[in-house]
Amino acid sequence: MKLVFATNNLNKLAEVQKMLPASIELLSLKDINCFDDIEETAATLEGNAQIKANHITKKFGYNCFADDTGLEVNALNGAPGVYSARYAGEPANTENNMQKLLSDLKNTSNRKAQFRTSICLNLDGEQLLFNGICKGEILKSKQGEQGFGYDPIFKPEGYMKSFAEMTSEEKNAISHRGRAIQKLVEYLNSIV
Numbered sequence: 597m598k599l600v601f602a603t604n605n606l607n608k609l610a611e612v613q614k615m616l617p618a619s620i621e622l623l624s625l626k627d628i629n630c631f632d633d634i635e636e637t638a639a640t641l642e643g644n645a646q647i648k649a650n651h652i653t654k655k656f657g658y659n660c661f662a663d664d665t666g667l668e669v670n671a672l673n674g675a676p677g678v679y680s681a682r683y684a685g686e687p688a689n690t691e692n693n694m695q696k697l698l699s700d701l702k703n704t705s706n707r708k709a710q711f712r713t714s715i716c717l718n719l720d721g722e723q724l725l726f727n728g729i730c731k732g733e734i735l736k737s738k739q740g741e742q743g744f745g746y747d748p749i750f751k752p753e754g755y756m757k758s759f760a761e762m763t764s765e766e767k768n769a770i771s772h773r774g775r776a777i778q779k780l781v782e783y784l785n786s787i788v
Contacts, residue, residue, distance in 0.1 A: 597621065597784070599719075600628055600660035602648040607744045608663070608773070615768055615777045617785060628656050641666050641678055642725055645716035653718040661717040661780065665773060667746050669734060670708040671701060680746070694749050697734065707733040711750065711772035715780055724783065728775030743767060 600623045601612055613622050625631070634651050636644040641664040648662030666677040676683035676697070684692035701707060708731070715726040731753045738748035740760030747759035752770055759767050768774040 598623055598658070599784075600625070600652055600656070600658040602630075602634070602652045602660050602662035605744075611764060611768060611773065612777055614764065615774065616781060620784060623658070625652075628652075628658060630656060636664065636678075639678065641712060641714040642716070642727075644678065645714045645725070646723070649716040649718045649723070659719045661715055663713055663715045663773065663776065665711060665713040667697075667750070668710050668712055669697070669701070671704045671706040690745055694738065694746060697746070698736070698749065701734055707735075709734050709750065711746075713772040713776040715776045717780060717783070726776045726779040726783070728772045728777070728779065730770060730772040730775065 597619060598621045601609060602625060603609055604625055609622070609624055616622055630652065632651065632655070634648050636647060638644045638647055644664035645662045648664075649660055652658055652660040652662070664678070666680045668674045668677050676693070680693070682688045682693075684696040710729050710731045713728045717724045717726065732751050732755075733753075735749045735751050735758060738760070739758040740748050740762075742762060742764070743760045747767075749758065751758050759771065
């Protein structure tokens with residue numbers, strides 16, 4: 597089965613490819629010659645995932661899935677949430693986003709947070725949503741070199757190290773995206 601993952605993020609693509617069964621050929625946007633700038637204008641993670649998946653299905657005719665992920669921090673009333681990638685403003689910059697978050701939390705002891713991923717799957721005329729959550733806390737400084745995004749400052753519940761200190765296999769087993777992808781994979785396995 598050919599399935600497009602509607603992302604330009606090569607880190608995400610590699611992470612997800614490792615989790616899918618061999619029977620699924622994962623195609624990137626580049627593989628289908630999609631160079632469109634798909635604007636994520638929804639107020640929710642689910643809405644942004646739907647916008648991206650619907651764009652690919654309507655314009656290119658492929659079965660596909662898209663995701664959107666947000667870091668939701670308790671002390672910031674769920675921020676940065678849907679704006680996680682652009683938290684420090686445009687242009688989007690991971691280092692600036694982390695520094696802004698650390699600065700915003702410097703005077704609070706409540707560092708509880710969660711990563712949440714929503715996946716929208718468009719498959720043979722049907723649309724399904726899958727969600728995954730990983731609870732944890734925001735560290736006071738960066739730790740580790742692996743991963744991407746906020747990984748160096750996020751420590752999942754029950755672990756003594758950040759996402760950026762974990763192997764991709766360790767992270768995928770417990771991460772928000774890993775949990776959402778696992779639900780997607782279980783569904784795909786049930787229909788093939």
